[in-house]
Amino acid sequence: MAVKNVCAAKMGGCSFSMRRGNGKSDRLTASLLVCILFFHFTPLLFAQQQNPPFLADKYLYWADSVLATLSPEERIAQLIMIPAYSNKDKVHVDSISALVREYGVGGIIFFQGGPVRQAHMINRFQQETKVPLMISLDGEWGLRMRLDSTVRYPYQMALGGVSDEDLLYEMGAEVARQARRSGIHVNFAPVVDVNNNANNPVIGFRSFGEEKENVASKSLAYMKGMQDHGILASAKHFPGHGDTDADSHYSLPVLHFSEKRLRETELYPFRQLMEQGLGSIMVAHMQIPALDDTPNLASSLSRPIVTGLLKEEMGYQGLVFTDALNMQAVAGYYPPGVVDVKALLAGNDMLLNTMDVPATIREVQRAVERGEISREEIDQRVLKVLQAKAWLGLDSLQPVETAHLIEDLNDPAAVFLSRKLTAASLTLLRNRDNILPVKGLDNIRIASVSLGTDKPTDFQKGLDRYAPISHFTFPAGGGLKEIADLKTKLADFQLVLLGLHGLGIREGSNDFGITPEMNVMIRDLIANHAVVVSVFGNVYSLDKIPGLEKAEGLIAAYQETPLTQDLTAQLIFGGIGARGRLPVTVNGFFKQGDGLETQTGGRLSYTQPEEVGIRTADLNGIDSLMRLAIQEKAIPGGQVLLAKGGKVFYQKAFGYHTYDSLQPVNMDDLYDLASITKISTSLAAFMHLKGLGKFDENETLGSYYPPARGTNKADLAYKDILTHQARLRSWIPFWMSTVRKNGSFKWFTMKSDSSRRFPVKVADDLFIHRKYDQKIYEEILDSPLNPEPGYVYSDLSFILAPKVIETITGEPFYEYLDRNLYRPLGAGTLTFNPYKNYPPKRVVPTEIDTAFRKQLLHATVHDEGAAMLGGVSGHAGLFGNANDLAKLMHLYLYDGSYAGEQLIAPGVVSAYSKCVYCDTGNYRAMGFDRPNRPGDPNGNAAPSAPKSSFGHSGFTGTYTWIDPENEIVYVFLSNRVYPTRENRNIYRLNVRTNILEQVYQALSKAEGRED
Known part of the structure; x- marks a missing residue:
């Protein structure tokens, strides 16, 4: 058996025979010879088992040199790992410090607390120790299992259902990165217990599942991810805790099944990980009569199990940890110190959660004196611990840097990995x-x-x-x-x-x-x-x-x-x-x-920039631009949404409803969309009708709207109307004709109370005559055309649009839009007159109107003409949040298709979003805006936006843009007109287009990184 102990971990494992003192070289030569003979005659026994990484000879020199400096008591202390908490008081911290300084314990296992507090403790203890401490933690689902302010990964049970095991390797690598950044060296994970007992009170969701092959493959991926990146993994709970009906924290579970079953099932994952260089194993506290029938003896205290089965028969050469020795499965039977000695005699290397360090050292010394364990055997285990410390970099230990620690531990890539794992599970x-x-x-x-x-x-x-x-x-x-x-x-x-x-x-x-x-x-x-x-x-x-x-x-x-x-x-x-x-x-x-x-x-997904190839940090400029806009009082607040390929990767609310900072902006708040109404209502309906063969842009206004016949508007082609070159006036100040010179309203126009004759709400406590809309439509039809042809942006045709659409469909304007577009999209907040369905706190106010309505406009439309039409118009009046507007913009991005439904016939949006009269200098599409000066930082689009992109802006401070080449949708909502429309800082700062430019710059950086 001595030969097996020397050679079981391949040729490199023979380093355990190297002892300091006279004859060192002779002993090494003899040991190597024995190993050569052993492997020559038993090539199959351990041919597949790979050494734990720290057993390489290059780690032996430092370990051997440190061992030579330690007293017998200090050597015993190196095998002790004590518990610590970073959420406890100074008395606790000082007590740990005393154990470190006085006895030189080998390591610390940290439990609940926080990363920065823990880092300060680690730095203090590492300064006070003679031999660097091995720091450990239970991080089965990442550091969050013990530390606040860190990334939580899914439970192992959830990960057991993930098909892509590369993700588990990534998780292991990321947990290792976070651990090393935190000063942690050993993660007591993965749990490799095969959970084949649904009533197991202690494992359950901590296991990868009930199938041994699945448990092994998932555990292996997690293990290799950690150890390939410098953290020691620890498979637990040997020889398998998955089929127990008692919790070893409180009592001693008994495994009644056969040795054959144990070997075929429970030990299978452990063997698979051992073969791939598993660094350490944690031994469980369970009574297993099939392996050791000593009454009330836990497996962690059993020499036949720890030494006989694990070390000798299975040939395991890595570090062997006990489970916590303060658990009642062992502590209920033996006092501190005594239980530790029993664990050491059983064959464990590291005593976890030793509760009385001086008693343990004293009891081990007595065991040596009684001949129960030799000094040489203790030295071999200490040497192995020290080699592990060298592999972990403790031979050149640096303090944990606490600056930016929380930020580093919560790197967006780490958070995104958790998202991927959760989604896959x-x-x-x-x-x-x-x-x-x-x-x-x-x-x-x-x-x-x-x-x-x-x-x-x-x-x-x-x-x-x-x-x-x-x-x-x-x-x-x-x-x-x-x-x-x-x-x-x-x-x-x-x-x-x-x-x-x-x-x-x-x-x-x-x-x-x-x-x-x-x-x-x-x-x-x-x-x-x-x-x-x-x-x-x-x-x-x-x-x-x-x-x-x-x-x-x-x-x-x-x-x-x-x-x-x-x-x-x-x-x-x-x-x-x-x-x-x-x-x-x-x-x-x-x-x-x-x-x-x-x-x-086919519906929107909500994710992180990393999913679309952008680093979160590369979008920090968006936050800066929004903060600047609020600071400069360009806007009180706003919503920003950005999506690529149907994935919403940025969605944030900023600031407040008004400058009094009382009501924060939320992402589900509704904004007055102003002229975005044009492409979200009138144009949306026209394109839908185009697909049904009920509208043709080559036809005239008169062909669809009988009241226009016989007027100078009758022969205006819709292609010209929608591109704003039909010679229509830009706008008409309808409200001015309702006001007397003294500022009061003419008696037949407005009243402060509603009635049968004045039922149409214009604003709070202001109602207009029920037939006044006809006067507005007639005034538009009677208005002169511009004397010269050419581009002039006009609201007038869009004010008429609802009547045109109602004439074509025989259906109320909004009901048509809601039935055919908004409801299928799930865009429930796209609505007129939100005061009817939403509480005021959900609606962001616009201007304090001192000229017409003499009030703060809140949940009623800002535009005067739309207000006089009862809030429903085709040029202004639509409200909504960024999320619902983005759904409609994605319908446009994907040429009328969303969530598997073709709501607008193929080819229609594509045609309407193209430039029609570019050769004459009119850069607009049919209803949509397009870049007027591509590449110009002061243009209406982001400088990097391609010529094919399109969208619209709104007077209240809104903006949306669609880039079909890069599959980008952008929505910006604000109320820049609060408290007055005279505030033009949003234009001075170019906030809206500069935000989208940040995305293009981030994409450019991503392409550079890929190159």
Whole structure:
């Protein structure tokens, strides 16, 4: 067996025979000879097992030299790793410091706290120690498992369903980067336990699943990612904690199955990782009679298991850690010091969570004196620890730099990796009749219910981006009355999106908090509605809900985080597709390997710049431009949305509704879109009708609008009207004809109260005569044409457009738009007169009108002409948020197609967005604006915007632009006219076009990096 110990880890492992003192070279030569003979005659026994990386000979010199400086007591201390917390007080920190200084412990395992506080502690302790400390942490799902202000990665159970194992390698590499940046050297991960017991109280979601091959391959990817990037991985919990029904933190679990089963299943992942150079292993606290039948003896204290099975039979040469020695599975049977010695005698190298350092050192010395363990054996283990420290770079230790630590740990690329992993894990288990992604938004009423909470959830916020949805909650303690109330409220909804929340393991119960009342509620919903259930929690909870398999849609999301809820909402509506596979069998309906795939449904997805090849840092200029605009009082605030290829990669709200800084701007607030109304209403309807063969730009105004016949407008071709070269006047100040010289309104025009004759609301406490719109239309038709041909931007034809469209369709203007475009898009906030449907706090005010309406314009249209038409016009009056406007712009980007529906016939938007009269100097398309001076930083478009790009701007400070070459959609909403339209700072600063230019510069940098 001595030969095996020397040679088990290939030729390089023979370094363990090297001892200081006389005869060192002879002993090395003899050991090498033994190794050569051993491997010659047993080529198959360990041929596939790769040494842990720190056992290379180059790390031996430093380790051997340090060992020579240590006293016997200090050598024992090197095998001790003590617990520490960075969220505790100075007394705790000082107590750890004392152990480091007085006894020279080998390492520290950190638990809860924060990165900067922990870094300060690490720096202090490393300064106080004689031998650099090995710093460790449990980071199974990243540093966030223990440290606040860090990136959270999905639980291993979720990752068990991810098909792309390269992502797990990336995760390991990124966790290693974050660990090294934080001063951490060992991550006690991955968990390689095969979780084949659904009632396991301690592993469960911490495992990659129940299939040993899947657990092994996922664990290996995670391990290699960490160790390839300089962090020691630690596979746990040897020999396998997946099939236990007790928590070793509180009692000693007993494994009653056979040695054959243990070797075939539980040990399989450990063997696979050992063969690839696994750096360390953590031994569990379990009683395993098949391997050692000593009563009440944990595996971590068993020599037949640690030395006999792990080190000798399996030939493992890496570091062997105990599980925490303060856990009741061992601490309940042996006092501090004694338990540590037993662990050392069993064969462990590092004693984790030693609770009494002087007692442990004292007890180990006594064991040496009793001949239970030799000094040489202790030295061999210390040497291995020191070699690991050398590999980890502790031979040239540098302090942890605390400046920018939080920022570095939360690098956007690291956050994006978490997003990719989470998206890849989402598992679609039911999709009856392909209900997902949700289709036909124009024909369905949708409600969401968050079950297990009484507050709106991130899931519901995510759903809101896709369609108008009514939201409800059902608290964990809800009873029959709440069930009845909710049933009544949901009666008229065809589709219910149900989120299950708060599904934690409760002490003394395995129902995950699912009450009988919740089951009644779920069963009733599934019986009476089309229901899509999203389970935000432990996947085993699926078994606690009878009838769940009957739901039209079912998504296993594995855990409840804002990101998981966000991405699940995107999956439901087709922003992302489903790819995950169930890593465990829950019951007869939901089995290991189950998982349906869906493709993206053509709707917007919401992501980070990194997904479209842009670094987040390269867009910092956008934030700076917005802050400057607010500082210079160009705008009180605004919304900025940017998308590429249908992926919204930047979406932020800035500032406040007004300069009093009372109401912050939110992304769901509505803005007055001003002239963007032209391309969002009139032009949208014309293009839709064009596709139906009911409108032709070559026809005239008179052909579609009978009142124009016999006027000088009758023969104006729509091609000329839409390109603003039909000789129409730019505008008419209609409101001025309603005002007397003394400033009061003429009696037949406006009243302060509504009535049958004055029912049309112009603004708060201001109503116009019911037939005044006819006067406006007549005034337009009677107005003279410009004497000279050529381009003159005009509102007049767009004011007439609603009447033209109503004449063609026989349907009210807005109803036509809503039915054919807005509702299918899920663009519920695109509306006229938002005061009818939205609370004032959701609507951003515009100007304090001192000339006409004598008030702050809030939730009523800014444009005077549109206001006199009751807020509904084709040139101004539309309100909306950036997100919903972006949906319409994507419809234009993709030539009339969105979410798999061709809402505008192919080729129409493409034709209408092209320049018609460029050869005459008119750069406009039919309704759309185009770059007037391409490349000019003072033009109407970003200098780098291609000539093919198009869009529109609005007088209130709005702007939207579409770049078909780069598949970019840009929306900028602000109220620059607050408090007065005389504020022109937005033009001086070129805020709107400069923001889009930041994107082009970022893309240029990305292309340079790729080169």
